[in-house]
Amino acid sequence: MSISVDVQYAVEAQDLPSEHDFLRWVESVLQDRGVQGEICIRIVSPEESQALNAEYRGKDKPTNVLSFPFEVPPGVPVTLLGDLVICADVVADEAREQSKAVADHWAHMVVHGTLHLLGFDHINDDEAEEMEALERTLLARLGIADPYSV
Incomplete structure (x- = not known):
C-alpha cells in the first residue's frame, strides 16, 4: 500500500512530532x-492558522487542525488526498488544558x-457520533486513551 506524508515545519516549537x-x-x-494516497501536513x-481559519471558515481565531481535501478532477491519476494545517501552539495549549499527553x-x-x-464530518450529531467512535477505535489501536473522556 502506498501512503506518503510530506511534513512542513513552518514553526519551531517544543514537543513537535517527528515525520515518522x-x-x-x-x-x-x-x-x-483501505486507502492509498498522499497527504501534506503543515505545522x-x-x-497562519488564524489567517487560514478566517479565510476558509469565517472564524477569526487560530484553530487546532484545518483539513483541505483535494478534489481530483475526473480522469486525472492523482493520489493526493489533501492537506492538514495544524497549529503547534493550539495543540500544546489544548493538551495542557485537557491534561493530555502532548x-x-x-x-x-x-x-x-x-x-x-476522507469525507468524515461532525456537523450533525449522527455524523459526530460516527466520527468520534472511529477516532476512539483508531487511537486505541495506537495505545491512546479516549480523547473525548476528558
Missing part, C-alpha cells in the same frame, strides 16, 4: 479504510484531520 510519528498516525487511518503558527493530542489531531480528508 505523522506517517504512523496517517497510516493508521488510511490502512484501516504552523497561531497567526503526543497523544497530536495523534488525535492527525487522525481527526485525516478522517476529514
Whole structure:
C-alpha cells in the first residue's frame, strides 16, 4: 500500500512530532479504510492558522487542525488526498488544558484531520457520533486513551 506524508515545519516549537510519528498516525487511518494516497501536513503558527481559519471558515481565531481535501478532477491519476494545517501552539495549549499527553493530542489531531480528508464530518450529531467512535477505535489501536473522556 502506498501512503506518503510530506511534513512542513513552518514553526519551531517544543514537543513537535517527528515525520515518522505523522506517517504512523496517517497510516493508521488510511490502512484501516483501505486507502492509498498522499497527504501534506503543515505545522504552523497561531497567526497562519488564524489567517487560514478566517479565510476558509469565517472564524477569526487560530484553530487546532484545518483539513483541505483535494478534489481530483475526473480522469486525472492523482493520489493526493489533501492537506492538514495544524497549529503547534493550539495543540500544546489544548493538551495542557485537557491534561493530555502532548503526543497523544497530536495523534488525535492527525487522525481527526485525516478522517476529514476522507469525507468524515461532525456537523450533525449522527455524523459526530460516527466520527468520534472511529477516532476512539483508531487511537486505541495506537495505545491512546479516549480523547473525548476528558
